[in-house]
Amino acid sequence: MPPREDPDKLWRSEGAPSTPPPPRKTSRGNWFSMILTALVVFLLVDLLLSAFGGGRKTNIPYTEFTKQLSAGQVSEIYAKGDSIEGKLKSAQPNPGNSKQTYENFTTTRPTFANDNLWSELTTQNVKVDAEPVVKERGFLANLLISLAPMLLLIVLWIFIARRMSAGGGMGGLARKAPPKPVELAPGAKRTTFDDVAGIDEVKDELAEVVDFLRRPEDYRKLGAKMPRGVLLAGPPGTGKTLLARAVAGEANVPFFSASASEFIEMIVGVGASRVRELFAEARKVAPAIIFIDEIDTIGRSRGGGNSMGGHDEREQTLNQILTEMDGFSGAEGVVVLAATNRSDVLDPALLRPGRFDRTVMVSPPDRTGREAILKIHTRDKPLGADVDLEQVAKTTPGMTGAELANLANEAALLAVKRKDDALSARDFSEALEKVQLGAVRALVMPDADRLRTAYHESGHALLGMLQPGADPVRKITIVPRGRALGVTLSTPEADRYSYTEEYLRGRIIGALGGMAAEQVVYGVITTGAESDLEQVTNIARGMAGRWGMSERVGRLTAIPNDAQGAYGLAAAPSTLDAVDEETRRIVAECYDEACRKLVAHREQLDALASALMEHETLDEDEAYRVAGLSA
Numbered sequence: 001m002p003p004r005e006d007p008d009k010l011w012r013s014e015g016a017p018s019t020p021p022p023p024r025k026t027s028r029g030n031w032f033s034m035i036l037t038a039l040v041v042f043l044l045v046d047l048l049l050s051a052f053g054g055g056r057k058t059n060i061p062y063t064e065f066t067k068q069l070s071a072g073q074v075s076e077i078y079a080k081g082d083s084i085e086g087k088l089k090s091a092q093p094n095p096g097n098s099k100q101t102y103e104n105f106t107t108t109r110p111t112f113a114n115d116n117l118w119s120e121l122t123t124q125n126v127k128v129d130a131e132p133v134v135k136e137r138g139f140l141a142n143l144l145i146s147l148a149p150m151l152l153l154i155v156l157w158i159f160i161a162r163r164m165s166a167g168g169g170m171g172g173l174a175r176k177a178p179p180k181p182v183e184l185a186p187g188a189k190r191t192t193f194d195d196v197a198g199i200d201e202v203k204d205e206l207a208e209v210v211d212f213l214r215r216p217e218d219y220r221k222l223g224a225k226m227p228r229g230v231l232l233a234g235p236p237g238t239g240k241t242l243l244a245r246a247v248a249g250e251a252n253v254p255f256f257s258a259s260a261s262e263f264i265e266m267i268v269g270v271g272a273s274r275v276r277e278l279f280a281e282a283r284k285v286a287p288a289i290i291f292i293d294e295i296d297t298i299g300r301s302r303g304g305g306n307s308m309g310g311h312d313e314r315e316q317t318l319n320q321i322l323t324e325m326d327g328f329s330g331a332e333g334v335v336v337l338a339a340t341n342r343s344d345v346l347d348p349a350l351l352r353p354g355r356f357d358r359t360v361m362v363s364p365p366d367r368t369g370r371e372a373i374l375k376i377h378t379r380d381k382p383l384g385a386d387v388d389l390e391q392v393a394k395t396t397p398g399m400t401g402a403e404l405a406n407l408a409n410e411a412a413l414l415a416v417k418r419k420d421d422a423l424s425a426r427d428f429s430e431a432l433e434k435v436q437l438g439a440v441r442a443l444v445m446p447d448a449d450r451l452r453t454a455y456h457e458s459g460h461a462l463l464g465m466l467q468p469g470a471d472p473v474r475k476i477t478i479v480p481r482g483r484a485l486g487v488t489l490s491t492p493e494a495d496r497y498s499y500t501e502e503y504l505r506g507r508i509i510g511a512l513g514g515m516a517a518e519q520v521v522y523g524v525i526t527t528g529a530e531s532d533l534e535q536v537t538n539i540a541r542g543m544a545g546r547w548g549m550s551e552r553v554g555r556l557t558a559i560p561n562d563a564q565g566a567y568g569l570a571a572a573p574s575t576l577d578a579v580d581e582e583t584r585r586i587v588a589e590c591y592d593e594a595c596r597k598l599v600a601h602r603e604q605l606d607a608l609a610s611a612l613m614e615h616e617t618l619d620e621d622e623a624y625r626v627a628g629l630s631a
């Protein structure tokens with residue numbers, strides 16, 4: 001993924017006229033207005049309450065009541081049982097609190113009171129009500145009281161939602177600026193198909209889209225509909241983003257780009273509104289391209305197991321994208337390109353006709369493709385006479401465009417360090433070492449530990465060299481690199497697309513070689529083999545549970561890939577047990593074979609280990625020579 005140029009901007013777009021960004025509202029202002037609104041809501045609720053609820057009632061002693069009654073001050077009362085409430089003709093001093101007066105009151109008549117209340121009331125002409133004089137809070141008031149906290153929450157929620165949807169800091173209350181296309185730096189060159197190599201089939205497929213964007217009217221006139229969405233599927237770093245940019249560049253249309261993960265916020269509804277806005281803006285300047293990276297983060301199918309948090313938001317955002325795409329007439333000239341490296345987990349709804357009905361597979365480049373990509377990324381770098389890009393391409397099977405671009409850059413950095421004015425072949429081989437093995441770590445190890453590492457790596461290497469059909473060993477080193485104390489590198493001669501059972505066993509034996517060597521030489525093993533074991537387990541489990549290489553489990557998929565999650569292929573527990581047992585069996589057999597071979601070839605093992613102690617690093621030729629084998 002390319003770095004984000006501006007963390008404050010949700011959409012990155014290029015190639016269309018720009019306007020200066022609107023002045024920002026400070027977030028202080030937002031908080032202020034938020035608190036203000038909260039206050040207003042409180043006041044309103046209070047006001048309504050007093051309007052419906054009438055005045056306060058003061059609890060007075062019964063003697064105070066009879067006193068006021070005989071003084072002719074009581075205007076009306078309401079009584080229920082022994083409790084009386086009522087109203088005075090005018091406010092009187094409160095006997096309980098001399099600083100206050102009261103008008104409405106409640107009191108309780110003692111059961112033993114031996115007065116003649118009724119005749120007293122009639123002589124004083126007091127109105128005796130059938131209903132409470134001071135009304136209880138009405139239904140509406142009660143409702144308001146119980147709703148007040150909720151109201152407050154809702155107000156708060158709206159504020160936060162608006163702040164978030166403003167795309168970070170563009171202002172809470174302020175109407176946020178729509179995603180305006182931003183111009184490329186003046187004179188900057190737009191990405192074109194010339195910047196993409198090694199995936200020519202893909203370019204051909206996208207050429208049609210480019211043509212459509214260049215002259216949408218011609219398509220409209222003939223009633224031809226273009227695909228609304230094209231899905232670019234492929235492993236990371238194969239150039240999907242680059243391709244989308246190139247399509248926009250070739251067609252010379254504005255390019256809107258957003259990452260699907262940026263749509264997902266804590267607050268439901270924000271993602272959908274962002275999508276709506278993105279499409280609205282793109283339509284305004286159509287023909288245009290919208291690029292949505294990592295579409296799988298919101299486009300996962302529902303059974304995908306991964307249902308942690310943000311579920312509703314994810315679904316709403318996805319639905320909004322689908323709605324927007326359905327809304328296209330197809331002739332509007334907005335084409336959506338989306339990228340994923342997990343097309344297997346996508347919701348089928350995304351792939352229906354009228355949506356992403358075209359999928360373009362973007363694969364890692366082959367040898368000629370790698371050479372072409374290296375050419376592109378050394379275009380602006382002076383190369384020494386000894387640099388042979390074809391050779392570099394040969395030694396980099398499996399590497400993606402992004403990794404090759406990185407390799408070329410590392411080589412240039414090394415040349416700068418050497419203060420040379422051109423990149424040499426050595427820069428490339430050192431850069432490759434660094435990229436493949438990790439950076440050298442300054443770590444001083446006692447000789448005993450170095451020797452143990454030397455045996456460990458020699459074990460890997462020797463078994464790799466002995467195994468027929470295995471990838472050749474390219475390099476052995478006991479210089480600590482990355483997280484490892486030593487590294488043995490083997491890479492295939494040519495690109496491999498499928499693997500035989502024999503090859504996989506060879507890989508397991510090679511990976512167990514380090515541990516086996518320690519066992520054979522020292523009789524004990526160390527913790528240094530953790531990542532070896534991970535690799536071993538992965539391969540062996542795959543053989544038993546995925547690739548049908550175990551008679552006992554049978555020719556079936558017993559281990560679901562995570563796309564199917566817990567809902568997909570639910571294998572019976574007994575099947576999974578069988579997979580475990582078969583995995584164990586395969587690993588145990590391979591380990592035995594590794595130990596057996598190392599014992600049988602102990603002299604070669606010793607020779608490799610002592611050569612490593614002396615030279616620290618052996619390349620392919622040296623390693624095979626020391627072991628007395630031919631590469």
Ligand SMILES: Nc1ncnc2c1ncn2[C@@H]1O[C@H](COP(=O)(O)OP(=O)(O)OP(=O)(O)O)[C@@H](O)[C@H]1O
Pocket residue numbers: 001002195196197198199235236237238239240241242243293339341373376400401402403405
């Ligand atoms: N086929 C290619 N030709 C030339 N350069 C490439 C190619 N593929 C990748 N690159 C280089 O690698 C960089 C990163 O590639 P890009 O971001 O397009 O990969 P991606 O497939 O989108 O990866 P991700 O899935 O990680 O986002 C590009 O900017 C470009 O420099």
Ligand SMILES: [Zn+2]
Pocket residue numbers: 456460514515528529532
């Ligand atoms: Zn190891």
